[in-house]
Amino acid sequence: MTRDVAGIGLGLRYDLATELLERRPKSVAWLEIHPENYIDRGGRYQEMLELAREDWPVVTHGLSTCLGSVEPFDASYLKELGGFLKDLEVPWHSEHLCLGGADDRFFHDLLPLPFTEEAAQIASQRLTEVRDAIGVPLALENASYYAPQGPDGLAEADFVVEVLEKADAKLLLDVNNVYVNGRNFGFDPKAYMDRIPMERVVQIHVAGHFVRDDGLRIDTHGEPVPDDVYELLDYTLRKTGPVPVLLERDNNVPPLDELLSEVDDLWKIYRNATGADVAR
Amino acid sequence: MLADHAKAMQRVCFGAEPSKADLELLGSRERWLVYRDLVRTRLSNVIGVALARTKSAIGDEAFSRAIDEWLATGSPRTRYLRYVPSELAEFAIPIWQRTEAPWVADLAGYEIAAWEVRHAPRNPTPSAEFAFDSKPVLAAGVKVLRLAYPVQNEPTPNTGYAPDPTILCLYRDKNHRTIPRKLNPLAADLLEAWRAADQTVAESVQQVAAAHHAQITPVFIEKLSTLIADSIQRGILLGGHSPPS
Numbered sequence: 001m002t003r004d005v006a007g008i009g010l011g012l013r014y015d016l017a018t019e020l021l022e023r024r025p026k027s028v029a030w031l032e033i034h035p036e037n038y039i040d041r042g043g044r045y046q047e048m049l050e051l052a053r054e055d056w057p058v059v060t061h062g063l064s065t066c067l068g069s070v071e072p073f074d075a076s077y078l079k080e081l082g083g084f085l086k087d088l089e090v091p092w093h094s095e096h097l098c099l100g101g102a103d104d105r106f107f108h109d110l111l112p113l114p115f116t117e118e119a120a121q122i123a124s125q126r127l128t129e130v131r132d133a134i135g136v137p138l139a140l141e142n143a144s145y146y147a148p149q150g151p152d153g154l155a156e157a158d159f160v161v162e163v164l165e166k167a168d169a170k171l172l173l174d175v176n177n178v179y180v181n182g183r184n185f186g187f188d189p190k191a192y193m194d195r196i197p198m199e200r201v202v203q204i205h206v207a208g209h210f211v212r213d214d215g216l217r218i219d220t221h222g223e224p225v226p227d228d229v230y231e232l233l234d235y236t237l238r239k240t241g242p243v244p245v246l247l248e249r250d251n252n253v254p255p256l257d258e259l260l261s262e263v264d265d266l267w268k269i270y271r272n273a274t275g276a277d278v279a280r
Numbered sequence: 281m282l283a284d285h286a287k288a289m290q291r292v293c294f295g296a297e298p299s300k301a302d303l304e305l306l307g308s309r310e311r312w313l314v315y316r317d318l319v320r321t322r323l324s325n326v327i328g329v330a331l332a333r334t335k336s337a338i339g340d341e342a343f344s345r346a347i348d349e350w351l352a353t354g355s356p357r358t359r360y361l362r363y364v365p366s367e368l369a370e371f372a373i374p375i376w377q378r379t380e381a382p383w384v385a386d387l388a389g390y391e392i393a394a395w396e397v398r399h400a401p402r403n404p405t406p407s408a409e410f411a412f413d414s415k416p417v418l419a420a421g422v423k424v425l426r427l428a429y430p431v432q433n434e435p436t437p438n439t440g441y442a443p444d445p446t447i448l449c450l451y452r453d454k455n456h457r458t459i460p461r462k463l464n465p466l467a468a469d470l471l472e473a474w475r476a477a478d479q480t481v482a483e484s485v486q487q488v489a490a491a492h493h494a495q496i497t498p499v500f501i502e503k504l505s506t507l508i509a510d511s512i513q514r515g516i517l518l519g520g521h522s523p524p525s
């Protein structure tokens with residue numbers, strides 16, 4: 001049976017798993033995993049997932065089934081992914097709106113799509129195809145990008161909305177990505193949020209990012225969440241209502257207490273903005 | 281066209297040298313070189329973790345050169361980051377056999393085997409206890425490695441390794457670490473026969489003993505019992521599959 005995913009969650013990552021699974025803090029209401037790290041894998045990862053599921057509902061966030069590629073999907077992988085998600089009883093699965101590979105080669109990073117009608121058409125078709133194949137609701141996530149778009153494309157928010165509407169899809173809204181893109185390319189992140197159909201948002205991501213000496217912001221998930229991102233989260237939650245919020249921390253992982261302090265800050269914002277009183 | 285765009289991204293990230301034409305198509309030389317760096321750094325990092333001792337033995341420059349050449353030949357092909365080091369090793373070990381000290385290929389082979397054992401799939405579930413008349417069930421990822429140099433001994437000596445042929449069984453212990461265990465040639469062949477799991481234990485013992493011109497004497501049986509008990513205790517041998525009745 002699918003368990004409720006609500007309130008503030010944390011990404012289950014190898015570097016913090018031991019302490020998290022020992023202490024099982026009540027302030028963490030749910031966990032997110034990347035299925036690629038667990039499919040067809042035993043050992044510590046299998047153990048981590050089994051221990052996590054004893055107490056927490058789990059949602060999944062894919063890294064490799066990127067929605068913007070032009071090659072056909074690997075049907076055997078989608079079948080395997082669907083089986084994995086079914087076993088986990090996830091309420092939804094999410095994938096990035098980006099390009100993860102070309103010519104059967106994987107970037108192992110999230111490269112940006114051009115914000116064109118053609119790319120929106122392809123991404124929406126692929127989203128529908130994946131959703132049908134895996135048999136669970138699928139949300140797309142807005143990605144960060146560092147290279148300027150061509151002059152003839154759509155604005156990023158319009159591109160995201162176009163894909164959402166064409167595919168009648170759900171959205172995993174990454175607040176940090178909107179902030180990073182806004183700062184890197186000079187648009188107002190709140191105006192972006194105003195453009196998003198908030199009824200489609202099923203989950204939110206927040207994270208920290210790295211600021212290079214030249215001012216370029218890189219979405220590293222390796223720094224604490226900055227105040228501006230907290231403020232944008234507050235603005236967003238007031239529009240979405242109480243959708244679950246995940247703190248992403250993948251690199252430069254600090255002691256658990258530091259992360260839990262951020263989780264506590266997120267709870268304050270969540271409760272203030274939504275009025276929701278969710279507990280694990 | 282999105283397809284052209286994607287191919288240009290691929291060439292910029294993986295090619296030996298990004299072309300001016302691709303960077304112009306994508307629109308920003310400086311920012312696409314950021315992507316090239318991000319992609320290559322992530323791949324290099326996971327390979328460097330898996331092959332840490334090999335990297336230290338041959339030096340950063342030779343190690344990076346191997347990764348650059350591998351990327352330029354059309355990799356990675358796997359969606360799983362944990363399999364990336366194996367793809368690199370398959371490409372680079374034959375090169376290192378020609379260009380590096382003779383024990384380096386053994387070291388890289390040992391490190392990558394240990395990495396694969398650690399990240400192997402879930403263990404199969406036996407349907408029965410271990411028995412001589414059943415097909416054996418081994419833990420996932422168990423490997424038998426035949427080495428010309430004892431590269432499992434750490435730290436790597438400053439002078440490198442002297443030849444000393446060694447056979448190892450690599451397995452994942454209950455704490456999820458890869459453990460090397462020395463084997464004699466007969467035990468190694470038995471373990472490989474058990475891993476193939478296409479014969480009962482009794483059949484494989486008879487076949488391997490014959491191949492080694494070994495008589496099945498009480499001493500042989502005592503040593504076999506010790507090997508089986510040790511393999512069960514270490515979690516190498518999980519049980520058996522009963523033959524269909």
